[in-house]
Amino acid sequence: MAALWVGNRGTVKDYPGFHPSQDAEAIRKAIRGIGTDEKTLISILTERSNAQRQLIAKEYQAAYEKELKDDLKGDLSGHLEHLMVALVTPPALFDAKQLKKSMKGTGTDEDALIEILASRTSRQMKEVSQTYLTVYKKSLGDAISSETSGDFQKALLILADGRRDESLKVDEHLAKKDAQILYNAGENKWGTDEDKFTEILCLRSFPQLKLTFDEYKNISQKDIEDSIKGELSGHFEDLLLAIVRCARNTPAFLAERLHGALKGAGTDEFTLNRIMVSRSEIDLLDIRTEFKKLCGYSLYSAIKSDTSGDYEITLVKICGGDD
Numbered sequence: 001m002a003a004l005w006v007g008n009r010g011t012v013k014d015y016p017g018f019h020p021s022q023d024a025e026a027i028r029k030a031i032r033g034i035g036t037d038e039k040t041l042i043s044i045l046t047e048r049s050n051a052q053r054q055l056i057a058k059e060y061q062a063a064y065e066k067e068l069k070d071d072l073k074g075d076l077s078g079h080l081e082h083l084m085v086a087l088v089t090p091p092a093l094f095d096a097k098q099l100k101k102s103m104k105g106t107g108t109d110e111d112a113l114i115e116i117l118a119s120r121t122s123r124q125m126k127e128v129s130q131t132y133l134t135v136y137k138k139s140l141g142d143a144i145s146s147e148t149s150g151d152f153q154k155a156l157l158i159l160a161d162g163r164r165d166e167s168l169k170v171d172e173h174l175a176k177k178d179a180q181i182l183y184n185a186g187e188n189k190w191g192t193d194e195d196k197f198t199e200i201l202c203l204r205s206f207p208q209l210k211l212t213f214d215e216y217k218n219i220s221q222k223d224i225e226d227s228i229k230g231e232l233s234g235h236f237e238d239l240l241l242a243i244v245r246c247a248r249n250t251p252a253f254l255a256e257r258l259h260g261a262l263k264g265a266g267t268d269e270f271t272l273n274r275i276m277v278s279r280s281e282i283d284l285l286d287i288r289t290e291f292k293k294l295c296g297y298s299l300y301s302a303i304k305s306d307t308s309g310d311y312e313i314t315l316v317k318i319c320g321g322d323d
Helices: 020-032 038-046 050-064 068-075 078-087 091-102 110-119 122-136 140-147 150-160 172-185 194-203 206-220 224-231 234-262 269-279 284-295 299-306 309-319
Strands: none
Touching (some): 020 068, 050 068, 078 309, 091 110, 091 122, 091 140, 110 150, 122 140, 122 150, 140 150, 150 194, 172 194, 172 206, 194 206, 194 234, 206 234, 224 234, 234 284, 269 284, 269 309
16 A cells, blocks of 8 residues: 555655664664664664555564554654654554544644645545544544534545545546536626535546636636635635645645744644655655745755754755755
């Protein structure tokens, strides 16, 4: 299943000459010594792919009868701990945990929910949903249903089910038809037919949506974003805008999220860790490019000026370079 989570624009690759048992031993020494040897932990965990880290965790468990993640938790603290634990978590489980966390307690972190559900592929979401059910003994759909409502909920449930078409073929006739449906459901109508927006934006493939948005502009003389902002509101509006941005350019959407996490007072480490770890083997190189375009400075420099210590060192290694 790992192939679902590996693209060709990542910053982290398989480590050549990989020896999981040697790595497990080195990590054990780094943790067991007097004071933790963070440098060793960081250099091993940031220079192995997630698939390799899973093998290290297996070896670690076999050799020391302890879970690597538990030992990391016991030995590290704060943001560094969260980041290192994220690195040794399988991708589908990591997303499941993030979704769980975003719906925990009072109030829901809608932005995190939207970011994950809008940017993952259908096949990824199917695996996340399966993992969620296995780990929490409750379906992701039920969790979303109990935390959200209305059109926002309806759209999230379709995305959580992984029902988006993933074929790369585009159908020009369908794009024209969908564009007209969207126009009739919004700009061209008194009141808005939200279901039509949900169906098209949550079920059509990203390449198909791009073509639909071009057709939409021809028909209405407006960008689909402007129509969504004019016709819809609240978290439902936020979700559909996120889908449009992901359909147009997922790395640009995630670069924007990183910019938000790194600007102003205080850093949003929750978002920073999630995007850096979850995209490090998929498209972090493209996210870096988009970040530079958006901000005028590199992601690398933003991380350096906004974080510190071993946490900074780890993020910078995942980032992979300056632009």
